[in-house]
Amino acid sequence: ENLSKDDVGKDDKSPTFRSCQIIKKIKRFSGSYMKSVMIQIERRFEIPSFIVGLIDGSFELGNLLVLVIVSYLGSKVNRPRVIAVGCLIMSIGSFTSALSHFIMGRVLFKCTRSDTGSWMCSVCVLHLFPAECEKTTSSYLWLIVLAGNLLRGVGEAPVMPLGLSYIDDFATEQNSAFYIGKLIGMLGPMLGFLVGSVCADLWVDIGAVDTGKEKYSAPLDTRWVGAWWLGILVSGVLSIVASLPFWFLPHSLEEKKDLISSLLRLWIGKPLISRAYCVLILFPHSRITLNKIYFFPSVPDFFPTLKKLLGNPIFLVYLVITILNFNIFVGSISYDPKYIEQQFNVSVSKAIFLIGVIIMPVVILGLFLGGFIIKKFKLCVMGMAKFASSLTTAAFLLFLLVFMFNCETLQVAGLTVNYSGFRITLSDCNSACNCETSHWDPVCGSNGITYMSACLAGCNASTGIGKDMVFHNCSCVGVSGPGNLSAALGQCPRDNCTKVFPYYLALKFVNACMLSLAGSPLYMIMLRSVSPDVKSFAIGIETLCGRILGGFPSPIYFGALIDRTCLKWGTKPCGERGSCRVYDVQGFRNNYLGLTSVLKGGNCIFFVILCILIAKRFRQDDKGSKAAKNTEVFTIKLPATSPKEIESSCTDTAVTEDTHF
Numbered sequence: 219e220n221l222s223k224d225d226v227g228k229d230d231k232s233p234t235f236r237s238c239q240i241i242k243k244i245k246r247f248s249g250s251y252m253k254s255v256m257i258q259i260e261r262r263f264e265i266p267s268f269i270v271g272l273i274d275g276s277f278e279l280g281n282l283l284v285l286v287i288v289s290y291l292g293s294k295v296n297r298p299r300v301i302a303v304g305c306l307i308m309s310i311g312s313f314t315s316a317l318s319h320f321i322m323g324r325v326l327f328k329c330t331r332s333d334t335g336s337w338m339c340s341v342c343v344l345h346l347f348p349a350e351c352e353k354t355t356s357s358y359l360w361l362i363v364l365a366g367n368l369l370r371g372v373g374e375a376p377v378m379p380l381g382l383s384y385i386d387d388f389a390t391e392q393n394s395a396f397y398i399g400k401l402i403g404m405l406g407p408m409l410g411f412l413v414g415s416v417c418a419d420l421w422v423d424i425g426a427v428d429t430g431k432e433k434y435s436a437p438l439d440t441r442w443v444g445a446w447w448l449g450i451l452v453s454g455v456l457s458i459v460a461s462l463p464f465w466f467l468p469h470s471l472e473e474k475k476d477l478i479s480s481l482l483r484l485w486i487g488k489p490l491i492s493r494a495y496c497v498l499i500l501f502p503h504s505r506i507t508l509n510k511i512y513f514f515p516s517v518p519d520f521f522p523t524l525k526k527l528l529g530n531p532i533f534l535v536y537l538v539i540t541i542l543n544f545n546i547f548v549g550s551i552s553y554d555p556k557y558i559e560q561q562f563n564v565s566v567s568k569a570i571f572l573i574g575v576i577i578m579p580v581v582i583l584g585l586f587l588g589g590f591i592i593k594k595f596k597l598c599v600m601g602m603a604k605f606a607s608s609l610t611t612a613a614f615l616l617f618l619l620v621f622m623f624n625c626e627t628l629q630v631a632g633l634t635v636n637y638s639g640f641r642i643t644l645s646d647c648n649s650a651c652n653c654e655t656s657h658w659d660p661v662c663g664s665n666g667i668t669y670m671s672a673c674l675a676g677c678n679a680s681t682g683i684g685k686d687m688v689f690h691n692c693s694c695v696g697v698s699g700p701g702n703l704s705a706a707l708g709q710c711p712r713d714n715c716t717k718v719f720p721y722y723l724a725l726k727f728v729n730a731c732m733l734s735l736a737g738s739p740l741y742m743i744m745l746r747s748v749s750p751d752v753k754s755f756a757i758g759i760e761t762l763c764g765r766i767l768g769g770f771p772s773p774i775y776f777g778a779l780i781d782r783t784c785l786k787w788g789t790k791p792c793g794e795r796g797s798c799r800v801y802d803v804q805g806f807r808n809n810y811l812g813l814t815s816v817l818k819g820g821n822c823i824f825f826v827i828l829c830i831l832i833a834k835r836f837r838q839d840d841k842g843s844k845a846a847k848n849t850e851v852f853t854i855k856l857p858a859t860s861p862k863e864i865e866s867s868c869t870d871t872a873v874t875e876d877t878h879f
Contacts, residue, residue, distance in 0.1 A: 241305060241460040245374055246406025247413070248312065248453035249277070250578075252367065254414025254570045257556055258446035262319070262422060263360040264788055264796030266781045267553070271773030273364045274552055278769040280311075280371025282762070288376045297380040298467040304380075305461030307373030312454030315366030318359040319447040324423045366450075373457075411574025413452070418444035418567035439708060440799045441658065441788070444567070523752055524759075532747040532835060533756060535828045539740065540760050542821045544768025546814060549776040556780070557810050560801050561625050562719040563712045572723060577730050584734025592739055599746050602739035603832045607825040613732040614818045616725065620811055623722045625715035627803040630660075630668045631675070631694065633785055634802075647676040647694035656789045658799040662710035663695040664703070670786070675705050743832070779809045 253274070260270045288300075422443040527533060551573070558569040591597070597605060629635045632645070653673035661672045669675035669692075676693030689705045748756045781798065783805035788796030 241301070241377060241457075241464075243406035243409075244453065244456045244460050245308070245377055247410040248308065248370065248450075248457070249374075250407040250410030250574070251414050251449045251453060252277070252370075252410075253551055254411050254555070254574075255417065255444065255446035255449065256552060257559075257566050258418060258422070258444040259360070259363060260797045261441065262322075262325075262443045262446060263363070264790050264794075265360050266784075266795075266797065267556070267777030268774050268781055269360065269777070271552065271775070271777035273360065273367055274773040275770040276364045276368045277371040277374075278765050280368035281375050282371075282765060284372050284375045288380075298464040300376045301380050302461040302464035304373045304376040305457045305464070308370050308377075309373075309454040309457035309461075311366045311369030311371075311373060312450045312457065313366070314369060315363045316447040316450045316454070317366075318362040319422070321362070322359050325443060407578050408574050410449075411570050411578065413449045415567045415571035415574065417446060417448050418565075418570060420445040420448065422446065424448070439660075523755055527748065527752050527756055527759065530748055532828065532831045533744065535824050535831060536740070536744045536747065537760060537763055539821055539824050539828065540764045541767045542817050542824070544764040545772040546817045546821070548769050549772040549817075550814065552773045553776055553780060553810065557806065558719070558722075560803055560806055561623075561715065562722065563625075563715040564719055576723065576727055580727055580731045581734045584731050585737050588735045588738035591735070592742065597739065599743060600829075600832055602743055603825075603829045606736040606739040606743070607822075607829050609732045609736040610818075610825050611822045613729050613736075614815075614822050616732070617729050617818060618815065619725060620722060621807070623718045625712065625718070625803055625807075627785075628668055628709060628712065628800055629666065630670065630786070630800060631663075632670070633800065635667060645694065648674050651676065656793065658786060658788055660709045661689060661705040661707055663692060663705045665695055666710055667695075668710045669694065669705065672705060677705055743828070747832075747835070776810070776813065779813055780806060783809055 256270050256274055259265075259273065260267060422445050424445055554573060555566050555569040558564050558572075559566050591605070592602060595601070627634050651673050653671060655670075655674070657671055659671040660668050661675055661677070662668055663675060672680070672689045672692070675689065675695055677689035677691060677695075678693075679690040681688050681690065685707055687707050690703065692703045692705050695703045695705060744756065744760065745753060780801075783802045784798035784800070785802050786798070786800040788799050790796050
């Protein structure tokens with residue numbers, strides 16, 4: 219049936235569709251925003267990167283905890299009310315995470331002079347309130363953020379599946395597929411990163427201090443903590459607002475009640491929706507009717523069905539590729555801002571902004587183009603495998619070029635460079651200062667070397683206030699080379715690092731585009747490699763494995779590997795280890811890019827295996843499809859109890875219930 223513009227406008231203005239569209243964008247905004255502020259959370263709570271990864275992965279854990287229950291009860295509940303409750307749980311989770319900021323108290327600047335009263339021993343250090351040394355529950359307040367993110371995952375579980383089924387109920391038949399596709403927009407993720415960028419430029423305690431007069435106000439300082447909680451509060455309020463219409467929307471139509479369970483069980487593959495978005499938009503005239511497609515087969519058939527699915531070598535290889543892709547994407551999106559900051563001397567806020575406006579849109583665009591290429595060139599199964607494999611291999615080889623963008627580690631006296639030939643914090647030039655060696659309050663010497671504090675630089679005089687303060691008569695600066703023996707607040711700049719950043723960004727742009735182009739063909743290969751009666755089950759297994767083995771653990775082990783490259787840890791009031799202040803840039807690059815390269819290289823190997831298996835399995839089918847002039851209708855036959863079927867004119871090789879694999 220044709221999709222008329224009048225019908226589009228009519229359904230597009232309906233409160234049902236608008237409500238679902240808004241809530242979907244809010245959900246994606248909240249998720250991308252949380253990713254963007256993880257660095258700020260790390261610095262605020264003085265925790266290592268692997269703990270931040272645990273907080274990040276808690277959303278996936280919370281989602282999976284209730285997903286099966288939602289899938290089972292979906293057809294037995296009032297969907298609008300459940301969606302509204304899910305929104306409220308998401309808002310409670312957001313408010314819970316933000317609550318830790320207000321419980322912990324403000325970040326205070328406290329300046330203490332030494333007994334001698336000289337500036338060389340009077341370094342301003344950062345304290346958390348209360349300043350006195352006593353272990354309090356504030357050391358574990360990051361657990362509140364974790365619990366809040368877990369609740370967000372629980373609340374999000376019913377939103378997507380029930381929202382999609384609700385749209386399918388109330389949209390006109392010819393428009394359902396179009397609106398389900400339109401619902402999956404990229405505005406939410408982009409907006410989340412943009413707001414994250416703005417909040418990263420704001421001091422965590424908005425209005426509490428005059429950042430123009432304080433000792434450091436630039437987000438380039440590793441002690442800078444952005445207003446991470448602000449966007450979380452906004453997402454919590456938006457979730458409440460988005461829930462309001464669902465309390466008043468009507469229940470589903472009785473004659474379409476079975477549709478709830480059908481689409482719900484199909485959803486457990488969120489990648490199905492995101493990766494099939496391009497297909498739905500490219501083929502708006504097709505009608506996708508979903509009825510009695512079960513994510514979980516009946517209990518007696520569960521293990522035979524699972525055995526049948528896992529006995530398919532093509533699907534098993536596809537599953538490994540999916541898990542690797544999840545690990546690569548989640549690990550990269552979580553730690554790319556930190557890598558860009560440390561490697562290229564770019565502020566976190568700028569890094570987040572560029573990811574939001576450049577990298578994320580090209581991923582969505584690549585999915586569209588991948589689907590368009592399948593349609594335009596009528597690719598067969600083997601053709602899609604070669605196309606996806608070639609793109610993945612080329613992207614991997616291109617990615618290896620990032621190792622060329624080398625940047626020197628920050629030169630820190632006593633840490634990465636020597637005091638008169640000795641890599642020790644204290645030297646003859648500062649031994650009489652009684653300096654605190656655990657504090658990180660960097661100054662840049664006139665010799666281009668960074669010192670951990672003005673005291674450790676041997677300075678005994680200063681001029682100016684706040685961020686304009688300059689230290690003079692710095693004895694250690696003279697030891698390292700000729701100069702005027704002065705030092706300014708902050709780390710020394712690394713201009714050469716900033717110059718190569720545009721080339722890195724351009725390479726990431728092309729790499730992301732190539733990988734996203736391979737997404738749609740790869741997904742279509744999976745749909746054709748399994749028999750119709752287990753397709754929806756395969757989608758569910760794929761997503762569960764991807765999220766459990768990729769979405770949850772990857773931020774943790776990526777963070778743990780990054781922590782190993784830390785050279786200088788911050789300290790809490792009682793001397794406990796805080797977040798990292800200085801990384802070994804060379805080690806960071808080798809660990810982060812090396813791990814990503816291993817995952818990408820493994821992906822390429824499994825793509826080769828996939829092509830070999832497909833060549834064996836589909837050789838005869840491909841020959842038959844060429845003889846049929848590459849004409850295809852992709853059909854999934856439904857159980858005998860249903861007269862309907864799912865049809866989508868996607869590609870070129872007929873796959874029906876009667877097809878044997």
